Amino acid sequence: MTVAASLVFSIFMVIVVLIMLRNGRLREKxxxxxLVIGGLTIILGLFPRLLxxxxxxxxxxxxxxxxxxxxxxxxxxxxxxxxRELTILEDETRILAEEVAIxxxxxxxxxxxxxxxxxxxxxxxxxxxSLQAREEDK
Numbered sequence: 001m002t003v004a005a006s007l008v009f010s011i012f013m014v015i016v017v018l019i020m021l022r023n024g025r026l027r028e029k030x031x032x033x034x035l036v037i038g039g040l041t042i043i044l045g046l047f048p049r050l051l052x053x054x055x056x057x058x059x060x061x062x063x064x065x066x067x068x069x070x071x072x073x074x075x076x077x078x079x080x081x082x083x084r085e086l087t088i089l090e091d092e093t094r095i096l097a098e099e100v101a102i103x104x105x106x107x108x109x110x111x112x113x114x115x116x117x118x119x120x121x122x123x124x125x126x127x128x129x130s131l132q133a134r135e136e137d138k
Contacts, residue, residue, distance in 0.1 A: 007045030
């Protein structure tokens, strides 16, 4: 019964990953990892003696201990990968925040410059010159 339950759970997990991938809720580089895990779990569900063979090959007495050890290694690997991605995203976020601050400062300086130009009378502007030229033409 537990073999059938693990098989059903594995198939369900693969279907969920494929749906998330299709809807754009999961990127391809992460989906590959989960699809490989789901595929291996389906294989172990279909051929439960394969775990016994792998445990004997490695020298582990209890096959479930091999499964737990592999699961822990996988979780450590996923954790390390997520930490790496988080570090990259933090760096990118810091750089973007700095760029936004620089752009905001530039916009404020331009706005301050526009306000001072609107207050100071413009004696040699092109609009006044063209208006004077039109009046002379009349």
